[in-house]
Amino acid sequence: MHRFANPARFLRLSAAVLPWSALAAAALIAAGLYFALFASPPDYQQGESVRIMYIHVPAAWMALFVYTVIAAASGVALVWKHPLAHVAAKAASPIGACFTFLALATGSLWGKPMWGTWWVWDARLTSVLILFFLYLGHMALMNAFEDSSRGERAAAVLALVGFVNVPIIHWSVNWWNTLHQPASIMRLGGPTIAPSMLLPLFLMALGFTAYFVALLILRMRAELVARKVRIARMARVHAPAEMLRPAPGGAA
């Protein structure tokens, strides 16, 4: 596993993946938008408002997927001390926070015409709001300490403890009597919605995943460069003292 710990190896691998993931994101989201807005029928109950689902559902899936990635990276970071794992977790959490925000906001925009309310404190909505706060807490902890390794460890513990929320979100619609409808795709016995609606959902979900991969690579690179800058600045602060010590040794 530590073979991949080498940033040079990561940078080489990511340079190969980045253009493909960016291209895939653009193409899949473009195709997804075409089917979401033009080439799919209105729902017989929801009418045209069903088109909000093609953003809402993939964004909500990404909110859970990105959190799972962060929890896995945090586990790897704490157990195997893999140096890139904290970098990955730090790079991923703002992306996950954005997807969670989109899931909440688009859900609200759908809820107003369909449920007659922007928000209800039902189990699904509340547990996703908690997920959003977990993301914000993770981002805050990462930068909370002067010593960045302490912040990373604290954030990793939060990510792992908070992971208990992910299965709660998934099964909240079954465990509690919620206004939010139960799963219609990821369920035993297969999806219950029409293929013409499944296609834009999957295209958008794959497009969002490719977008996540591209952004994760860019953000990890930025973090690796930021670390180099920190180390270089530290060396610069300490270097003059070390250089001066032997020279004025006789004088002082």
Add this chain to the structure above:
Amino acid sequence: METLSQFLAMGGYAVFVWPAYALAAVVMIGLLAQTVHALRARERDLAELGETRGKPARTER
């Protein structure tokens, strides 16, 4: 033209559908722009540090 206005009307749900898509576009493009901007800024920092640090250090030694 009628089909376009019909499309934009979204069966009466235009005020809910379009903000949802606009918000997704703003958030996702905004995050991409912020990410690229931050990466470039850090790379610039590193390049500047390399220049100011490398030269005087060599002359002092």
